[in-house]
Amino acid sequence: xxxxxxxxxxxxxxxxxxxxxxxxxxxxxxxxxxxxxxxxxxxxxxxxxxxxxxxxxxxxxxxxxxxxxxxxxxxxxxxxxxxxxxxxxxxxxxxxxxxxxxxxxxxxxxxxxxxxxxxxxxxxxxxxxxxxxxxxxxxxxxxxxxxxxxxxxxxxxxxxxxxxxxxxxxxxxxxxxxxxxxxxxxxxxxxxxxxxxxxxx
Numbered sequence: 314x315x316x317x318x319x320x321x322x323x324x325x326x327x328x329x330x331x332x333x334x335x336x337x338x339x340x341x342x343x344x345x346x347x348x349x350x351x352x353x354x355x356x357x358x359x360x361x362x363x364x365x366x367x368x369x370x371x372x373x374x375x376x377x378x379x380x381x382x383x384x385x386x387x388x389x390x391x392x393x394x395x396x397x398x399x400x401x402x403x404x405x406x407x408x409x410x411x412x413x414x415x416x417x418x419x420x421x422x423x424x425x426x427x428x429x430x431x432x433x434x435x436x437x438x439x440x441x442x443x444x445x446x447x448x449x450x451x452x453x454x455x456x457x458x459x460x461x462x463x464x465x466x467x468x469x470x471x472x473x474x475x476x477x478x479x480x481x482x483x484x485x486x487x488x489x490x491x492x493x494x495x496x497x498x499x500x501x502x503x504x505x506x507x508x509x510x511x512x513x514x
Contacts, residue, residue: 323347354481376514380478383512384430391473391505394430399423399456399485405445421446425459430478440467453490461494464506476510486513 327346330336345358354373360366383394403422423446428439440463444455469475479486495509 373514376512379512380430380514383476383478389474391471392476393469393472393474394476394478395427395469396430396478397425397427397460397486398480399425399451399482423451423455425456425463427460427463427477440469451484453484453488456485457491457494460491461498464498464509471505473505473507474510475506475508476512478512478514481513486511 323346327343330341330346354369356369357366360369386394388394403424404419405422423444425442426439427441442459442463444459464470464475481487485491491511495511498504499506499509
């Protein structure tokens with residue numbers, strides 16, 4: 314599996330893309346190319362029916378409103394409200410000053426973070442986990458193992474009610490694997506968790 318290094322700019326990648334046969338078959342404007350780089354929802358890009366796009370935007374707006382309400386809500390002592398994200402792929406070592414090394418083989422690192430929704434900067438409440446490509450990939454199973462470890466080995470372990478906000482990535486957050494894993498975590502004996510809610514945008 315290959316990943317684009319963070320040293321490459323959008324402009325450079327777009328110019329390279331224009332030289333490919335794929336561009337000649339289906340041309341894409343730079344504006345559209347930039348949208349893909351900002352991780353915009355695919356539905357926002359491909360939906361052409363105004364009614365479907367309006368319904369999609371309505372649901373997206375409702376999810377954002379719920380997130381903001383959760384962010385302002387006062388939590389009980391046995392509650393936890395966190396946001397989960399796998400940050401963009403990191404290629405190590407980072408050698409920005411040596412452009413001729415951009416295309417050399419480097420180690421790929423997957424970085425997961427789960428942080429309080431209230432935006433606190435308390436390092437004890439923000440949980441990060443890293444795995445490199447030698448020990449893990451980017452599949453749902455690796456993502457789940459990281460999430461379960463974060464819950465088991467952190468202050469979240471003693472919380473009865475956990476709510477987690479995540480992005481709309483189906484391979485990581487919206488699949489039967491993660492639902493089953495969270496259910497099994499609740500079902501374990503001698504476990505403080507009574508509910509774990511996974512919410513997506």
